[in-house]
Amino acid sequence: MGICKVHCFRRSWLASGGLARWCAILIISTLTAAAESTKQDVFFGGFAFCGKAGDVEKNFPIASSLNKPTDDGTPYLGKVARDFFQKNKDRFTQMNLQFGVARREDTSLVLALALTDEKVLREEFSIFHKLVIQLGFEMLILNFKDQEVVCSQPIYIELIDAGDESFSDSAVGDRIKNMISGGDSQLFASILAKADRIQPRSKNQSTLQIRQVTIGEKALPFLPEKLRQTPNAYAQTVAQQFGSLLSSRAGVALLPFAKDGLNTKMALVFSDASTVQFKIPAATFAVDVDVKGFKKVLNKSTDAEALWIYGAFLGIRVYEPDFNVGFFDAPVKYGVSKVIPSTQKTVDEFPIVSEALKGAFLSAIDEMQKDKKTSEKVLKKCTL
């Protein structure tokens, strides 16, 4: 009788779909565990300067001067980066971020924070001194086994300041220190904003690279003297800025911008002074950015003030580089207005055209996303 009851119960339990529910729970928990386990182990590799070891002090004079050994012997930038990533480990949801010494059999993937660009522009106007600090970083996932860059997330931060007196190197150093590691660190805020998208790209994922940036003649008069003399340095900033916006807006897997276009190597000098050279693999798709120029037009003028429109003019081309298959090729323009009181004798135009350029970048990215061909054939394939 008892046995019969058990059988009956089992039959009715089966009939009521209990087994099916259990199976569903089991499958879901298995899939969740599988998803968790499919997250790749990535070891934190530290802070690095991009470029030749001998050029670190020349290319990053202020940042490298900050990188002095701390109490435990770790260089300053390496320590603050490590502390930040350790503290916010869980925010990097797309990978298992590991710390410590990686064994050969653990993983070949390493996450590194690299400083790629340091620009300090000091200008003197009639009544004030101006300071612009532009820092470019790359969050790089590197494959140490193949010595190859897997993917990168460009990060661009900027600080504009003004004062009655000129800015000394130590004053600039303090500001850079704050931008990187202060209480309101711009750098770490930017990294956290992208943390859930930083991940190793899958084997079949396509990549996008900003291949060429050209600065037109008509852009030069609006640039500070230092950048006017070295348009290539400005091109690096433009690539960094556009890449940072593109990765944020479109969530695509990027490869680092190579300054000379054809260079497929990227050397990183880590905080412990070790230098490792990585290969930048051939990108599936390329983007050329042509900053054609800036223009200002007087819109309205009264005795008290004048309304000027500053425009940025761009050309954006998205293509497949091996067979030169074009996907997107369009001019983009964007204007910002600026009211200038008639009493103001000097106008600092660089921040205004920079704002117009940023607007043009966002418009271009928007156009790229709206364009069905580019969206379907390029962006979707590169989305992380």
Add this chain to the structure above:
Amino acid sequence: MHTIIRSLLFVVLACTLTAQAEMVKVKGKGEIVYKSNIFKQGQGSDEERAAITEAKKNALTRYTADFDSARFELFKKIEPDVLANIDQYVPDYTQIDSQVDKSSKRYTVVIEASINTTMIENAINKSSGANAPVAAGAAPAKAGGNYMTFVFVARELASRKDYDAKRTTVEINESSQAGAQKNKIAEDAQSAETSVDKTSVVKQTTGGNTETKAEELGYRVMTVTEVDNAVNSVLTKANYEVVDPVDAGLNVDSFKADFSSGSDISPATRTAAIKNCKDKEIMYIAIANMDVGLSEKDEATGLTRVYVTVTAKVSDLAPKFPKTVASIAGKPYAGLGSNAQVARQNALNEAATRSASELVDQLRMKGVK
């Protein structure tokens, strides 16, 4: 339940196999002329599949274009089989673009193909292995395989004696005088005046020769365990029966002594080595000298770079007179490192592995197994 377990095992197995295979991404372009009047993309038609196949073949061609000549010749042997089974060698692809030209009825597709390079390597190894058919005109493989021994010595400049140029100068001086005497007699014939105009010419001829005596170079010669291991590994993987030179009875010190002052081994060393090998039925001997250059700074990375130049020769000892079956003439390989010692070691390892691979490719091309 069994089905689920089977499926899971299959997935695990597939993942394991995928993890072992090395994939390289290469782009390819395929084009076909379609016959039907209407061509619709994305239907998975035979014509679309044919275009994809063409694109895969194009990607493979682009990949093999980087092979050196010996490797390319080996690939040529297996190419028909690879092309016939292209889906196995190119198991995966991403379609980048496709276009239809209605006027010429052409359908073009661009893909990024994942090429299974491990499978291609295996196919090359198999085709040139013990059971492979022998190429026309090549020596047939002997049963049980043939033994091979090798001596790879590294050397770096220890001393350099430069001689001053010897200059011999010959100087010939010639001088001559030419002149005219004028006599002038006065009208009264009582007095006369004589004047002489003289021109002297001095001719100097210089010549001679400069004799420059060739510099005398002295090398520090060594055998490197890592180099031996690297060469051994390449030869063993290629199924050659490798014999340690000491076991083969070779006097490695005499090779070192010969390479310490010149770029070739002496007849005595060579004769003794050949005799020893023949006595022990070792059919092939590979001899290489690796010149380690001076360290220099690599401009791209700031690291130290060292070049190693390899000159190597493999001799077949089976015929009455040994004949060269593979050779490398002065090929440079670079190594980078944080200091000169690390760079030198990296360059030697790179040179050993790559030169041994190149020799193996040349041997396989000639059907030497």
